[in-house]
Amino acid sequence: MSSKSAILAALDSVAIAKHEMPKVAIAPRLDDLVGQFDASLKAVGGSLVKDNAIEALQQQVAALVAEGNQVISQVAEVSGNRETPEDPHALRDINYAVIQGELAVAENGSVWVTEQGAGIRIAPFICENLYLVVKADTIVANMHEALKLINLQDTGYGVFISGPSKTADIEQALVIGAHGACTLTVYLV
């Protein structure tokens, strides 16, 4: 018998009585979604730009490029100075990545990014600093609402990103900047 058959056969006699599929019926908190998102994002170490965000981002990126930073942008309105490579390793020296998010979640400050939005899966992780652009009207209250909207059939990879990478593995001291981006700014458009 294959291991698969053996495992499935063993599962024919589970001691737990059949339980019905439950149903989430939690009313989302809909007051001031932008304010909630802002507060959550700050709490996880990120920052938010919401006034004239796309112009602010364009100016910021132009200045960064002028300073000689390596910037990759997947957002049409913003031009970086690097192309999306086929080999992810080629992005090892990226200072800034500008990436399109698809939706944002008020309760935890996260932004849903797919491989299409990122251009290449490694982009939001390998960069030193991450700029996420997301539409203000895509903010949903919580993860139940977010996962209702996400269609994984459209993508091979997606990630909720909530703030910059962090760790507290040494004596519970919070350190921002572990393996992923060391800073995260969300531009709300």
Added chain:
Amino acid sequence: MKIALFIPCLVNQLMPQVAIATLELLEKLGHQVILPKGQTCCGQPMTNSGCFNEARSTVLKLLNAFKGVECDAIVCPAASCLVAAKENFHEFDDSPEAQAVINKLYELTEFLHDVAPVEQFTRPFPHKVSMQMSCHGLRMLTLAKASELMSPGYNKLEALLNKVPNIEVVYPEPHDECCGFGGTFAMDEGAVSAKMGKDKASAHANTGAQYVVGYDPSCLMHLDGMIRRLQLPIETRHLAQILNEAI
């Protein structure tokens, strides 16, 4: 009401003052109180060690002491023993007679709060008391909302004590961490049990209260041993003793 006292072995043998206070308190409240003969241990030391065969005769002996006793409620001043008795009676005897006994079992606070509520205690107890929120009463009898839960708060012990004039109820920090007694745990895991007891006794003393007040005599005995070893300026009292003084 007619009340049968369930006095667990530890209280009977080592803390009779707790049983006397319980008896007097219930009598002063106008109840008729009896002590059914032939009571023994609830079996917890054995069943908590996994030794169900060894517990059987003890548990059945205790159950038999209550079977057929005419009363409205069986009241016990020891939360942990009460929980064990309930579970163990159920484990070893599934007869309707056993169920009838189980249905009448109440921990003292539970009884005074839910079954025959007390309006007001009359005599002031002008002292600060630090509550010992022992685990089994808290998490199995749900005498108060445990700190882990995010459901609406309530606290039957505090509600009861707040009916005593001039009493001040405070809590150690952390609020309801285990004191480290744990039955045979105190013997098996001496070092950890003692460290937990030391932390808990110190936390109680740090509140500045004169008394540690609890509803579980075994935890109080453990804390009393720690308090005297550490020479902390606080003493243990069972809830029944405070209420009996206040009525």
Added chain:
Amino acid sequence: MATTTTANHAEKAEIFCRDEARVDWHSKALWLLRQKRDRAASSLPEWEELRELGSEYKLHTLSHLGEYLEQFEANCIKQGIQVHWAKDGAEHNRIVHEILAKHQVKKLVKSKSMLTEECHLNPYLEQHGIEVIDTDLGERIIQLNKQPPSHIVVPAIHLKKEEVGELFHEKIGTEKGASDPTYLTRAARQHLREHFLSADAAMTGVNMAIADQGAIVVCTNEGNADMGGNLPSLTLHSMGIDKMVPNMEAASVLLRTLARNAIGQPITTYSSFYHGPKPGGEMHVIIVDNGRTKALKDKLLAESLKCIRCGGCINTCPVYRRSGGYSYNYFIPGPIGIAVGAQEDNTNTTAWACTLCGSCTYVCPTKVPLDKIIAYQRRLKAEQGTLPYGKDRYMPIVGKVMGSATLFNCAMSVARFSLRNLPNAMLKPFSGAWGKYRELPKAPKTSFEAWYNKNRSE
């Protein structure tokens, strides 16, 4: 491994407790996580509802597990994911090695996976000449220190920053005496960045596997799973069969409680949904049983498989915090470690490393009845005749004495008499752990029963 010695839990805990300042430090660090958890949980009015939903989704999934595993596999295959089944740790390791060998992998970067600890994958691969780099900071610290994890979420919680500084100085060349966590973390970032970029394959654990999607979810704060998973073209993901959830709605419930209960964050920094190999890459999922189907045949033990490995029960456990992660004789410590590992402990003592206070059960985001399972593990030990601490000798005597009024009263009057009349110095040697650490009870003159008969007899 440090946990393979034969000292029992109480002995190891006693040694841990000798350094009281360190016990206080350890306990405080973990209690801080509990406090953060309380704050995060209390911010959601629906917290208790989420716990109930978490439990119900898990019970539903476990009671239909065969169907969901097959659905998951079929959906994975549709997405181009290769699925493997392993009945035990040995088969898991063999499968992993075969995949790696086929691709001539020399270096594997691995993000945190308790399952690979369970299977002892690292030593297996190292024996086969493959370099394994653990990339979670805590995991890397203990890998360099040649230790197993002492906690499932914060694996290096037992080490002080000075000790990490010393270790990093020796192993990755940080400045001598430097112990600032930010400095050390940045140094580890540089050190591990090189390994990420030079690895031939990456491996992660799995937090959830979503049956109706054929997707796996991996949660990290550091981004190590994604740095690994999205660089080399070959990625492997190992999961226990218990990681299955039916759909996105179930995942949404657990994603709301997991990080809040673990560390007090609203969600981990990264919650990644791997739903197919990257362009030109290969993605493998290895589904592992290793004793889980056996546990599922027992009504109570089965509930331990509701666990989502948040570590909340470990943080709240008053015994764990004062005995340390290495006292349990199992690779998972604390309440969940006892619940799933008590039978693996050949000193037969970890099931007793618990006061049955029940805090763990109340903290658990999927309502695993941990205290009930731990008590049950003791019962199993008793039935097998493998009781620790002399219980096999004294419990029958206790049972006999307690079951007989005459014997018990006689024994207790002797005890009361001794407690009252013998000097402490004479009693202490006979009173074991009680008198070693505490004063003995002050004995009353009579029992309540005697008092009652004298004062209330009709």
